[in-house]
Amino acid sequence: xxxxxxxxxxxxxxxxxxxxxxxxxxxxxxxxxxxxxxxxxxxxxxxxxxxxxxxxxxxxxxxxxxxxxxxxxxxxxxxxxxxxxxxxxxxxxxxxxxxxxxxxxxxxxxxxxxxxxxxxxxxxxxxxxxxxxxxxxxxxxxxxxxxxxxxxxxxxxxxxxxxxxxxxxxxxxxxxxxxxxxxxxxxxxxxxxxxxxxxxxxxxxxxxxxxx
Numbered sequence: 001x002x003x004x005x006x007x008x009x010x011x012x013x014x015x016x017x018x019x020x021x022x023x024x025x026x027x028x029x030x031x032x033x034x035x036x037x038x039x040x041x042x043x044x045x046x047x048x049x050x051x052x053x054x055x056x057x058x059x060x061x062x063x064x065x066x067x068x069x070x071x072x073x074x075x076x077x078x079x080x081x082x083x084x085x086x087x088x089x090x091x092x093x094x095x096x097x098x099x100x101x102x103x104x105x106x107x108x109x110x111x112x113x114x115x116x117x118x119x120x121x122x123x124x125x126x127x128x129x130x131x132x133x134x135x136x137x138x139x140x141x142x143x144x145x146x147x148x149x150x151x152x153x154x155x156x157x158x159x160x161x162x163x164x165x166x167x168x169x170x171x172x173x174x175x176x177x178x179x180x181x182x183x184x185x186x187x188x189x190x191x192x193x194x195x196x197x198x199x200x201x202x203x204x205x206x207x208x209x210x211x212x
Contacts (some may be wrong), residue, residue, distance in 0.1 A: 005042050005094055007129045011068060011104050012039045019106075020067040020078050020145060021046055022087065023057035030087040030096035032058060032078045034154055035067060042087045044108055046122040049158045055120050060111050061096045063123050064124055065208055069102040071135040072146035076195040092127050100134040142188030149180035153199050157206060 021035040021100045036047045048055040059096065076090065077084055078098075086099040092107045108124035115121075137143075152173040161168055181196045188196075206208075 004126055004129055004137060008042075008044065008126055010167050011106075012037065012044065017068065018075070018151065019020050020075065020097055020098050021048070021054055021210055022065045022067070023054050023062040024094065025053070025057060026067060032087075032098055032124070034075055034150065035066070040123065042126070043111070044106060044107060044124045046120075046124065048122065049119050050115055050118050050120050052158070052208075055122075058095040058113070058120075058122055062110075063092065064108050064110065064122075065090050065095050065106060066106040066108070067108065067132070068104040068106070069099065069100070069132075069135050069139075070143065070211065071101065072143045072150070073195060074100050074135070075147055075150050076198065078125040079154055082199050091130075093167060099137045100132075103134055105130055105132055107211040117165075140187075142184045142186075142192050145183040146192050149177050149196065149199060150182065152177040152180065153202065154179065155203070156208075160206075179212070192206075 016036055016038045019035050019037045021037075022030050023030050025031050029055050033048070033052065033056065038045055044066070048058070053153055069075075076082070087096045088099040089095070090097045090105070090107050095107050097105055106129050107127040109127060110122050110124050113120055155173045156170055156177070169184040178197070181199070184192050184196050
């Protein structure tokens with residue numbers, strides 16, 4: 001087993017992980033998106049929706065970097081499109097990295113794509129795995145639950161629904177979002193609570209009408 005694969009299996013050893021994928025737009029600029037990933041054999045598999053810019057960039061031949069972090073505020077900036085996002089060049093030509101306090105970076109090249117129910121499985125060959133500057137803090141329920149709230153927000157946004165009613169996946173996702181947000185409001189710091197407020201502002205921009 002190569003050093004790269006051994007490191008990869010240590011970093012992504014708990015099944016499905018949340019990551020930040022950075023691809024390259026048609027104009028050469030970087031694009032960041034929160035993304036579920038997991039290892040399959042020696043590949044890292046990404047799961048973008050097929051109508052996203054991430055998927056379009058990959059289809060056009062973009063290489064991919066993944067930023068792995070426990071810091072929910074970094075996810076918040078990515079998901080809400082914060083102007084604070086910064087990027088830097090990766091070790092491999094044609095790859096950008098998210099320039100933030102992340103724990104690990106993965107650089108990869110897509111090699112195969114499968115599509116099912118609007119979600120793609122993008123199998124990538126890993127080029128390198130290495131440490132970032134790190135995001136050091138103790139475990140926090142509020143931090144973890146903010147990531148959960150962001151995951152369900154991205155699901156709702158991807159499906160483009162403008163109203164919620166009892167029953168159905170979107171209604172369930174909103175219930176999970178609400179529960180996660182309530183934990184953040186109760187236990188989180190001011191900066192985490194502000195991200196929850198940003199999530200609800202984004203829902204309003206989508207024209208979301210909540211009828212539960």
